[in-house]
Amino acid sequence: MTAGLTGDGSGDGDVRWYDDAAGPVVRPYAMTRGRTRSADGAGLDLIAVVVAEDPAEHPGAAHALADQTLSPEHLDIAELTRDMPRSVAELAAGLDLPVGVVRVLVGDLLDAGLVRVTRPVPPAELPDESILREVIHGLRAL
Amino acid sequence: MRPLRSDRGRTRPATAPVALKLLVAGGFGAGKTTLVGAVSEIRPLRTEELLTEAGRPVDDTSGVEGKRTTTVAMDFGRITLREDLVLYLFGTPGQDRFWFLWDELARGALGAVVLADTRRLQDCFAAVDYFERRGIPFTLAVNCFDGAERYPEEDVRDALDLDPGVPVILCDAREKESVKGVLVSVVEQRFAELAQQAG
Ligand SMILES: Nc1nc2c(ncn2[C@@H]2O[C@H](COP(=O)(O)OP(=O)(O)OP(=O)(O)O)[C@@H](O)[C@H]2O)c(=O)[nH]1
Numbered sequence: 004m005t006a007g008l009t010g011d012g013s014g015d016g017d018v019r020w021y022d023d024a025a026g027p028v029v030r031p032y033a034m035t036r037g038r039t040r041s042a043d044g045a046g047l048d049l050i051a052v053v054v055a056e057d058p059a060e061h062p063g064a065a066h067a068l069a070d071q072t073l074s075p076e077h078l079d080i081a082e083l084t085r086d087m088p089r090s091v092a093e094l095a096a097g098l099d100l101p102v103g104v105v106r107v108l109v110g111d112l113l114d115a116g117l118v119r120v121t122r123p124v125p126p127a128e129l130p131d132e133s134i135l136r137e138v139i140h141g142l143r144a145l
Numbered sequence: 146m147r148p149l150r151s152d153r154g155r156t157r158p159a160t161a162p163v164a165l166k167l168l169v170a171g172g173f174g175a176g177k178t179t180l181v182g183a184v185s186e187i188r189p190l191r192t193e194e195l196l197t198e199a200g201r202p203v204d205d206t207s208g209v210e211g212k213r214t215t216t217v218a219m220d221f222g223r224i225t226l227r228e229d230l231v232l233y234l235f236g237t238p239g240q241d242r243f244w245f246l247w248d249e250l251a252r253g254a255l256g257a258v259v260l261a262d263t264r265r266l267q268d269c270f271a272a273v274d275y276f277e278r279r280g281i282p283f284t285l286a287v288n289c290f291d292g293a294e295r296y297p298e299e300d301v302r303d304a305l306d307l308d309p310g311v312p313v314i315l316c317d318a319r320e321k322e323s324v325k326g327v328l329v330s331v332v333e334q335r336f337a338e339l340a341q342q343a344g
């Protein structure tokens with residue numbers, strides 16, 4: 004999945020937990036001991052929103068679901084995002100997983116065609132006035 | 146935050162909501178967790194960081210000998226403004242050695258709240274400096290702790306050498322209404338910025 008991450012990180016007691024908890028798919032994460040930038044989901048912003056793909060439109064997705072390579076945590080994320088779109092941060096907080104682990108798992112799900120990800124509004128183009136007006140109104144109405 | 150559970154009967158919205166974020170910074174014990182909790186359902190968010198002995202993050206390509214992973218927890222809240230509009234709050238970790246995390250948090254942020262405790266005003270110098278340098282709009286919220294002396298807004302502004310444009314608001318981080326006012330003032334700065342650009 005991720006070229007250049009072929010080293011054996013299994014000797015490090017600190018990172019073993021991830022293997023046990025999340026299955027072999029997160030090994031690249033474990034092997035990099037927390038650095039996930041070379042993994043597929045690594046560039047994901049904390050508030051990038053993860054949206055479930057419709058399996059009917061993505062035959063490969065159904066296949067991946069049936070496939071045993073997905074860990075329970077992958078399935079948790081797939082299920083939660085089917086319920087409603089959720090940000091990377093929200094998934095991490097909700098599943099009590101570190102952000103780095105969620106990035107790797109979401110990267111796997113992207114590969115499998117099970118989810119798609121919207122980028123947050125990039126800083127160069129912050130939301131327009133109408134959205135900001137909605138935010139102000141929304142906050143006042145809380 | 147409501148428990149994460151799948152609700153199978155629900156139809157999935159076709160589009161993802163617009164997601165925005167605000168940061169909540171301030172010194173140790175300034176009331177960050179209280180503030181985030183006053184307006185949103187709050188959960189801790191964990192990141193795992195690989196640190197050098199000096200406490201700096203490690204580069205991908207560098208060796209890992211003598212390095213350790215540390216867990217950094219921050220406050221995280223979600224405010225659903227509309228079905229398609231969500232505001233996330235991030236309480237930034239206060240310790241200096243986690244400053245590198247701020248860069249990611251600050252990227253694309255609408256703005257920030259800097260919480261100040263008048264008994265230890267100097268604790269928020271670093272946060273004020275950080276947002277000023279990056280041109281990120283912020284509101285200085287003076288948290289009114291019981292027993293702390295009340296300072297006039299102007300004194301706080303002078304002590305922190307704030308730009309005249311920075312709103313200074315006395316607040317009670319435990320009070321929802323108070324916190325709402327602080328958050329609105331942050332977003333209003335962005336709004337004013339845009340309106341100005343539009344001419
Ligand atoms: N009187 C009063 N007490 C407050 C206010 N805000 C917070 N507190 C209290 O101050 C204490 C510290 O507040 P926290 O919200 O935990 O502060 P924090 O910034 O998250 O602290 P750290 O995460 O440890 O840096 C708690 O006991 C709060 O109940 C306020 O506006 N007024």
Ligand SMILES: [Mg+2]
Nearest residue numbers: 177178179220
């Ligand atoms: Mg706190």
